[in-house]
Amino acid sequence: MKSLMYIFVLALLVSCSTARVTDSWINNDYANYQPNKILIIGLTDNLSGRTLFEEQLKKELSNRGIEAVESYKVFKPTFTSSKQTEEEIDEEIKRLSKDGFDAVLISAVKGVDEKISYSGDDFRTNYYWRRFGRYYYLTQDVYHVNGYYNKYKIYHIEASLYNLKEDNDKSLVWVASYDIIDPKQINKTVTNYVTAITKSLEKHQIIKSN
Template sequence: MKVSIYIIAVLLLGSCSSARVTDSWVSEAHKEYKPKKVLLIGLTDNISGRRLFEEQLKKEFTNRGVEAVESYAVFKPTFTNSKQTEEEIENEIKRLSNEGFDTVLISAVKGVDEKVNYSGDNFRVYYNWRQFGPYYYRYQNIYHLEGYYSKYKVYHIEASMFNLKENNDKSLVWIASYDIVDPSEVNTTVTNYVKAIIKSLEEHQLIDGD
């Protein structure tokens, strides 16, 4: 499960889960923005998860006529293996800009919530919920059945697009937040998340449809 968590963190759902967008925003100053060369960053310490996310996202951009490059093919190991200062990061941004990159899309896990789900029978509409007797009868299994409740986790993930040519507080082009519920199968999780990102970018007309 830990591997799945970090892969999603790409930043980084189960086979029957999906990535649900909870919020999205696009800058008024960038409504006509069209990225030409995008650096894709899955912010995770899991190398295989990072590659999977970035490669799938690259395929989607390429299919839409946008050049995209995975971060593992651009960043030197020394850049990702140690914490960088703000000055070092700015120097890296200058290097990227000199190499023709005009856009960065980065994704990271912002938080994880643990939830509890009721595991009993489905709600029965024929019960008279206004009377104590039927209500108690319905829920008394809480005392007697192990596993009456099941725990699951919700991962809050954020994806952001930045204009590298705008070296100021207006460089943020687009940002969106997603909830992924209890992921278990890595490939499906990443695929669903990538599709959700692409859908949002298309809706904001930052990229063309496939």
């Protein structure tokens, strides 16, 4: 589905951690908007991750009375296997609208930060080491202990909901940003991300609370 990168993107990580919402916004023109049929799109090279996400989010939306369909059941392999022009994507959007879809969920990884945490004793700020020997003794593990510094990544993800019935600058209904910290397992990552998305949509009353 790389052909859809410029218009609908849902990036899934191949591992897992807590998804934390950092910001969210809703278009005031859609104060009472509630979609009826949403296309869920998972963009990832991990086929199992894509399938898992789309099926989990479909279940959550269905439990709230919204018809939702997984993208792997809608897009033809010939459409997703090669890069499409804007005109070809527009034609696909028209087809989706004719099939009754009035919204599409979009998400993209906006950036990845690599962080380093200190794995030794807690950093002390209330005094200075008076002797070099003592300082060196307590700090030398940086040379000798594997994992003295722990590296981890923070994935910044932006999810959006677009109204397919509008083809203008006002078609964006809702957008939210999430941070996923040091992902480890695909099942938990997908579950946490789906939960974070549904909570955001509930908060803005786009979907009903379960």
